[in-house]
Amino acid sequence: MTAAPAAPSRAEILSLLRSLLRVSAKFSDYNIREYTRRRTIDGFRQNRTLSDPSSVANAFADGKSELEIAKRQAVVYSLYAPKVKSIIELYSKSGV
C-alpha cells in the first residue's frame, strides 16, 4: 500500500463530521454518547489547520476507521443497554 491516498475534499470532511456526530447520537449510554461527540469535535478542531495533503488524508482515513468502530459499538451497546437510564441524563432532561 505505497500509493498516496487522495486528499479528501471539504465536502467529504464535513460529511464525515456529520456522520460521526449522527452515530454518536445513537449511543444509548450517556457517557459514551457525550464522549464521542466531544472527541470528534475536538479532533476536527485540532486538525483544522492541517495543510499538507498527505496528513489531511491520514487524518481523514483515521476518522473513517473511527466511524466504522463507532457504528459497530453503537449496535453492541444497544444490545446490552441497561433498563435504568443514567441519573445525569434524567436530571439534565428535567432541568434540575
Next chain:
Amino acid sequence: MASIAGMQICLLAGPRSIHQRSGTSINHGLKTSVSFWRTIAPRLQPVLPQLRIACAAKPETVEKVSAIVRKQLALPDDSAVTGESSFSALGADSLDTVEIVMGLEEAFNISVEEESAQNISTVQEAADLIEKLVEKQKA
C-alpha cells in the same frame, strides 16, 4: 391545501376578506396569500415582477434558532442575531455550522439531508428549512 380552498372563497367574497384570510393562514405566511391574490386580480394591486412562493418562518422558530446559534458560538445574550445574520458573519466556521445544524436537528426532532445542510448560510434560511421539514413530518 386548506389555504388554497380558502383562496377561492376569498375571491367570491371580495377584496376586503383578504385580511381575514391572511389572519387564519398566518402559519403559511402572508406572502403566499398576498402573491396569489395579486396574480388573480392585478387591477387591485400592482403586479410584482417576481412571485415569491416561499413561506416565511414563524418568529418563534427564528428565536429558537438564534438561541442555539448563540449557545454554539458562545455569544452574549444581547448580541444581535436576526434572521438576516449569516453564520460566517457571526464568527462561525464550517465546523461550527455543522454543529449548529446537528443542534437544530436535535432540538426540532428533524433530519436534514447533506445537500440542504450545506446550503444553509443565514439564520432565516435555517428557520425556513426547519419549518418545511416539520410540515413534511406532520403531513
